[in-house]
Amino acid sequence: MSTTNNMSAPGSFVPLTSRGKQVSQKQMSLMERIYIPAILTGLFITIKHFFRLKRPTIQYPEQQRPFSKIYRGMHVLKRDEQGRERCTSCGLCAVACPAEAITMTSGERKKGEVNLYREEKYAVTYEINMLRCIFCGDCEDACPKEAIFLTDRIVESDYLRKPFVFTKEELVEPMDPKKRIDVTKRQTPAVLKFKENKVFAHNR
Amino acid sequence: MIPTAIFLLVLFVITLTVAAYSTYGERKVAAFMQDRIGPNRAGPFGLLQPLADGAKMFMKEDFVPASANRTLYFLGPAVAMTTALITGVVIPWGDTLQIGDVSIPLQGMDPEIGILFVFAMVGIGVYGIMLGGWASNNKYSLLGAIRAASQMVSYELAMGLSIVALVMMTSTLSLSGIVDYQVEHGWNIIRQPLGFLIFLICAFAETNRSPFDMPECETELVGGFHTEFSSMKLGFYLFSEYVNMFISSAVMATLYFGAYDVPGLANSGWDPNLITIIGVAAMFAKTFFFIFLFMWVRWTLPRFRFDQLMNLGWKGLIPLAIINILLTGGIMLALGQLAT
Numbered sequence: 001m002s003t004t005n006n007m008s009a010p011g012s013f014v015p016l017t018s019r020g021k022q023v024s025q026k027q028m029s030l031m032e033r034i035y036i037p038a039i040l041t042g043l044f045i046t047i048k049h050f051f052r053l054k055r056p057t058i059q060y061p062e063q064q065r066p067f068s069k070i071y072r073g074m075h076v077l078k079r080d081e082q083g084r085e086r087c088t089s090c091g092l093c094a095v096a097c098p099a100e101a102i103t104m105t106s107g108e109r110k111k112g113e114v115n116l117y118r119e120e121k122y123a124v125t126y127e128i129n130m131l132r133c134i135f136c137g138d139c140e141d142a143c144p145k146e147a148i149f150l151t152d153r154i155v156e157s158d159y160l161r162k163p164f165v166f167t168k169e170e171l172v173e174p175m176d177p178k179k180r181i182d183v184t185k186r187q188t189p190a191v192l193k194f195k196e197n198k199v200f201a202h203n204r
Numbered sequence: 205m206i207p208t209a210i211f212l213l214v215l216f217v218i219t220l221t222v223a224a225y226s227t228y229g230e231r232k233v234a235a236f237m238q239d240r241i242g243p244n245r246a247g248p249f250g251l252l253q254p255l256a257d258g259a260k261m262f263m264k265e266d267f268v269p270a271s272a273n274r275t276l277y278f279l280g281p282a283v284a285m286t287t288a289l290i291t292g293v294v295i296p297w298g299d300t301l302q303i304g305d306v307s308i309p310l311q312g313m314d315p316e317i318g319i320l321f322v323f324a325m326v327g328i329g330v331y332g333i334m335l336g337g338w339a340s341n342n343k344y345s346l347l348g349a350i351r352a353a354s355q356m357v358s359y360e361l362a363m364g365l366s367i368v369a370l371v372m373m374t375s376t377l378s379l380s381g382i383v384d385y386q387v388e389h390g391w392n393i394i395r396q397p398l399g400f401l402i403f404l405i406c407a408f409a410e411t412n413r414s415p416f417d418m419p420e421c422e423t424e425l426v427g428g429f430h431t432e433f434s435s436m437k438l439g440f441y442l443f444s445e446y447v448n449m450f451i452s453s454a455v456m457a458t459l460y461f462g463a464y465d466v467p468g469l470a471n472s473g474w475d476p477n478l479i480t481i482i483g484v485a486a487m488f489a490k491t492f493f494f495i496f497l498f499m500w501v502r503w504t505l506p507r508f509r510f511d512q513l514m515n516l517g518w519k520g521l522i523p524l525a526i527i528n529i530l531l532t533g534g535i536m537l538a539l540g541q542l543a544t
Contacts, residue, residue, distance in 0.1 A: 039504075042504045050233070055240060055241055059241075
């Protein structure tokens, strides 16, 4: 019966963990019982905060937190230097998308549309459901044509679900060279170097 | 007659404005104490926020529960608001203003029993809460109303007893008489610090302000007595709390801080009207300080438990108030000031 030797006498305190604390039930002193000193201490603390002028609030629409350089926000469908859409509707982004947020239909470029689309095949519709999108950036990784990028723009909130399905209208960047969306920040040196490696098919 | 009517109208407007801006002040004070900024979108510095809140309250659906007692349900907020507003009449906001031959006393009414009038109105004010809570036919509302009633009964007692000591000294129940006494002998706070402390604590309980806001204890009673109220009826309840706060601040300033009295100003030999106006400003400054104190305490202290509240009232404040009476009587006897 060696186990009984380890058991303590009833009533004595055996700590179960090293972090246990002895609970104290001592009576409050008179000063503590009339509360007033404690209340004054409390009032002093709050008034100190009252006159503290530094507040951590950020006035959102006017003021924004600094974004990360490579923030992954709303997507953009890029055009090339001559203003032609880069997307060829290959569907790799849709396949890569873990949230299955991307759908597209492809079409063939007609005569006279050479200045609109870079290659013979293009995306007739291209939709991203922003409610499904998790902004992981896998579509950008998968894209062989450097057509889709995540930008530091925020998808604005809305009251309905419908407007969150973004079509080409919202996604394709404007033709005007001055209004182009800058994605150079997303193209870090490591990415650019990787793109130079022609061993991979989608870099050729 | 007409000057008094004008004065009452002005007082009414001022009371409502102060109460409205107290809601704004409350939110700002709360924000500052919590290192936030507070309302700042409606108008410059959010100054139009009370108007926006009021408009919102009016726009809301005016809902009446199917099982509610309709008459009492409508009467509740009305009683709460009316009694809250009525008390301001007897408070001496300032000395007499002399315009030509017309002298306007800056006190709506000066009954011999001014302080009792205040107590009576505060007592009726509880009916607003009780009627509302009872008529809602909702257990949380009823619990809130019962709490309000028992809280009022317990604290009104201590409040009245704390006043007894004060009345013994001033030997008048008229509020203007009490002010005159203070102009002559110095502010009552110097002679009645304990009485003031008791009165202050009771004032917090009477206005249902934190840490004694048991009747609307959100964590236990949803919204307390106004759970079932919506639209401007709720608005009236919330608003009457701020009016009450303003009035009890004014009462405290009157009873213990000399109301419109600024020491040394009466003998300065300035124009009497100027002195009166400075006095009114002083009265409002004192009142606003107490409103700030109400808010300051609200955002500092957690709410009492109900039994703690009752313990403090019956076992703490009432005996203390009686001791205060005995002390005051003893000292007056020793100094030979007892009226024969």
